[in-house]
Each structure stands twice: as C-alpha cells, then as structure tokens.
Amino acid sequence: DTKRVVNFNPGPAKLPESVMRQAQAEFLNYDGLGISVMEMSHRSTEFMNIMSETKNTLIRLLNIPDNYKIMFLQGGATGQFSALPLNLIRRSPNSSADYIVTGTWSAKAVKEAEKYGNINVVHPKLKKYSRIPDETEWNLDPEAAYVYYCDNETANGVEFPFVPETGNVPLIADMSSNILSRPFDITKFGAIIAGAQKNIGCAGVTLVIIREDLIGYSMKECPVVLDYKTQIGMNSLYNTPPSYSIYLMGLVLDWIQQNGGVMGMAKKCVQKSQLIYTTIAESDGFYSCLVESGARSRMNVTFRIGGPGGDEALEKEFVEEAKKANMLGIKGHRSVGGIRVSLYNAVTVEEVQSLVRLMESFRQARQ
C-alpha cells in the first residue's frame, strides 16, 4: 500500500515524492552496480562521485565561494552545536563566545557551550520565546570567538527576518529547520550548521559549512570525529560517513534545483505560511499566534486555539480532526503546547490549503 497522507511533521519530515520514488527505484541496484548505496564502500569511486556531486549542487544552490569548506558529518545539529565551541572557542583569548537565545534550540546550544568556555548571552533573557530581542540591546564582545544564533527556532516558530551584524566576529547560525528555504549571503557567516531531516534530506547527516580561516583552533579534548581540521582534511571521510543520508541529500538538492532553486523554495514558503497566518488573523481571536509579527517563522507556524492561552481540549480535538482528514504532525512541541504546522520545502501549497480549509470549518462549527 503506497497511500500517502499530508505530513506536517517537524522533523524528520516530508520528503519530495519524486525523490522517494527515485531512491526506491535505485534501492537494490544503484546505477547498474548490482548493490545499494547502503551497501557500497564509502571509499569507492561511485560513492566519492555521489559525495562530490552533492557538494557541487550545494555550492551552486547557495553560491558558496572557494574559501568555505563543506562537511557531511554525524551527530545531528546537537552534535554540531557541541562541536562548534570545541573547534572555535580557543580563538578568543579568554575562551568566550556570544550567544543570542530566541528559543529552545539556541538555549540548548548555550548549555552545551558552557561546558567548554565562557558564554555570554548578549541580551536580557526573554520571558517568552516570541520575538527577536532588539539589536540595540545586544551587548556584543569584540573579543568573542564567535556569535551564535538559531536562524529558525523550530519548536517556537521564531525566525530571524535579518542576518545579525557582528563586525569582525564570525557569525555562526544553526539553520537546521530553514536552510535552502531562502537565499542568504554566505560571506556574512563564519559557519553554518544544519541537520538534514527537515529541508534537505533524512536524519543521519549534518551539514557544516565553514570559512577556511576558522579551522585549526580545536581544543585537544575535541573528539576526532568532531574535529573540523581532521574532517576537512579527509573530505568528511576520517571515519565512515552517513553515506545513505548523503546520497538522499543529493537527490533532494537536485529536486530543489529542478524546482526553481532557493528562490523557488522561498516564494513557496512565504505563500504557504501566509495562508495560515492570514487564517489566524481573520479568525476573530479563535486562533492566535503568540509570535510577534516580525519574527514569525515561514517554516514552523505555531498557534493556539480558543484564545492566546489556548484551550487544550479544543486543540486536542483539532489534532484529532486533522488526523481524520489525513493530516499528521501538527501537535505543538512538548515544551510549547498548542499547534505547530511545519512547512518545509517538500510540503505543497495544496496541502496547506487543505489545512486552512479545516481551520475554517473547525472554527465555524464552534464560534
């Protein structure tokens, strides 16, 4: 049975159907080799080709210049937000780094980084994760090893509408849940980390893009698999890479390329998220988004039902009605509650329209 439902999962999340079909068609016998990519040596010419094609497509899609290096690593974004201080904090004379905390994931990154250095959260702590703290309140340290932020907070539905300005201090972003959903100027960044399982593939591989001059500062305690100098020197092949996940990422990147590239994705993301935000705005308070208008995510739309505090019984009912209509994955993050609809690249406008219709009929039946 190949029946598919509408999948609004926050990650792992929906993949383009054509990608899944191609992976299926090639699953047992890749390119006439008589074996699966899963069964292939990671040092074989065929796998090397998969890896270099994946990398080249990424370079084209994001306009990545030569002085940036790309790694395909294990450990997830969580592994990588630990790897960052291990690799970079020694750049600062007093092992310090600046963090902007706009949601659960940047908060977790701080907790991890505190194990390795002096971490400064650059703004007054937010009571609620519903906005980007005003830039005029940021207290940036010119001697910090780097400034870290999360471009899109998946659980809270908070997304940066701008790239923070950090002068000469390298800016590092966790783009796990919005990479390749809008164009950005990579030269404004020292490094970018992104788990694949939302916008660019399946779980298992984490993308790291880093400016060359930031490599070579790792602490001696840094595990070798997380050491950027070693991994870059070995083209991400110091140990066995997540080979099948890299292959699948390659297929997703090709699909992005064929569907209008990053600009194509960006247009769709705005369209999809606006459909829901407009429905919320026109609901006479039945639905409410608690994120301030300038910080609302195009990828993860979070809202409450039955007023700003949320009526949990009503929200549960909505999740159940959605399930009956074959729409999955809209229950809010356990730390946030309410509803969260994730609109990654593979989710179609038609799928979002079907949810919006449900939101309207659900409200009309109760208001």
Ligand code: PMP
């Ligand atoms: N950062 C962000 C923005 C995320 O959304 C997630 C996963 N939901 C993570 C980090 C953690 O990723 P992983 O589970 O791959 O470690």
